[in-house]
Amino acid sequence: MLKAKVILVALGAALAVPQALAGASPEEDRKESVEYFKQMFPDVPFEEFVNGQYALNEDRRKQWESMQDFPPYEFAVAEGQELFETPFANGKTYASCFENGGIGIRQNYPYFDTEKNEVITLELAINRCREANGEEPLKWKKGAIASISAYMASTSQGKPINIKVPDDPEALAAYQDGKKFYYSRRGQLNFSCASCHVQNPGKWIRADFLSPALGQPANFPVHRAKWGELGTLHRRFAGCNNNVRAEPLPAQSEEYRNLEYFLTYMSNGLPVVGPATRP
């Protein structure tokens, strides 16, 4: 059914990446990017892109479906809910820091804070909420923060991702910085994120099956079989950078937040399906 069409992929790779339009707006970028991936995988429905390699490879999809039948992150999500609802020492809870009590809002993250002029990711907002209530911040990449973020994502299941880039020079600059990071080759292997996830999705890189960029942030935080636990998106950024022998940047650094801003914007309209399992 969703067999990766080798011919098509070859055609996709040969597809001349649309010539850079001078100063295209984020929305134009997004539309062009969706079109690019639709041409590359014509028989993959738009919503299915959130399932990455599992939308392109039958053998992988079957393994994924048996994992999702009773996913190993269920304990972490239950723990995340317990942590989310446990009041801080001052009696308040996370709900007080978020609109709608933090329920069903994952699809709006990350957003650009026009006062502070910075990208606010969900994990950053979680720790800022803790600090505002006199609590110690959590570690960024795994553990409690991943469980809480996974619980909050689970309350947004199916809601379309809705990232906004306001017509504000700082917001556009953050978006552009994230885009530049995404397309810049780095590390001794000299790959960019796009080398794998834009130019070669649907192909094998050794024994790994490359997923398309479209839809990637929709399934975070993710429980990877390799980690044996949940991990946040910035843990994945650092891991990928390390794989190409580029020095990873600190989690929740401005560069990684701008990167998340750009990448998530590209998935606007796709449903939140986090948390999810991955290899």
Next chain:
Amino acid sequence: MASSIRVRAVENNGVTSLKALVRHPMDSGFVKDSAGNVIPAHFIKVLTISHNGKNVFVANWGPAVSKDPFLECRFKGAKKGDELTISWIDNEGASDSTTATIA
């Protein structure tokens, strides 16, 4: 404290399908931690599923069963509303148990 066992048991036309996920590291004893010393073997040895005091399924597990192990089994003779008891014991003598109602 949430139990370490999550269960879904559903009966239709006489056959109960039970799925369980157990929270356990299932360390094999063959893995080293980042400091280079071996993580000792720590895994569930026996897991039983019983209905009306009788075992309907017994799993003898070794260290090659994945972390946070998953199990599915099917049996006859139980109906909606019946209660099942799922218990496990590991190689360190720790154990846990929970009950589930068949939907």
Next chain:
Amino acid sequence: MNKPLLAIGISLALSVPLAAQGGPKEDFQEVYAKAQSTHQDAGNFQWTITSDRLKAAKSAADSGDHEKAMAMAKEALKLAEESVAQRKKQKEAWRQVAIGN
């Protein structure tokens, strides 16, 4: 790749008249410091392998293996320079492949 570097390292050390002001240790400090500063210059484009070589150079130097220390420092410098070149090239190169510039 290491062998030629080692060879160059050795021949260089031999050709330098012994009376030269810095002995092999002196040259090492110089190369090591240059490698470090070039590595910093790479900014967000630092390579993990450069920091590995810098560590290897330092530990070789600490344990008195000057030959290895020099080879590692030289390799670190070469890698650091390549990462700086990558940073500069990518300043504009990314636009050619980006969807929608």
Next chain:
Amino acid sequence: MIDQRRRGFLKGVLGAGVAGFALGSGIVPLRVEAATAPDASDWPQKAFRTPGVDETISELYGMEATESDQITMDLPTIAQNGAVVPVTVETALPNVTSIALLVAKNPNALAAYFDIPDGTLPFVSNRLKMAETTDVVAVVISDGKAYKATQNVKVTVGGCGG
């Protein structure tokens, strides 16, 4: 904030006054009700410590297993990760009393061994660890005789996951 595991550990200690079990690491909340803890005395210790498929089968059942096409195994062709390989075994063979899962090239072949009491269907699904590309063997005892099915699974170690 009390670390989740420590809280579980503390509660375990208070509750475990009954029996002086060696307390495991605090990771797993210890709720020791000695009464319902399953009896692990007939856990096949030696079988779980035997390398090699045939040696394990003879250790476990004291007989050889013959290949049978009545056993269906649902396994991936290429495992996405050797740490979590989903496997499902089902058979049409009659009066099944036991199913075993073996991973040939694991340090010890036996991964899991299930008692199938009367009234329980000859079916089981599990997630196993596989050290490398190798055969997964399912052994079924039907009418007191041992049958087996074999299927190879490719496993690669490491990788970025894609």
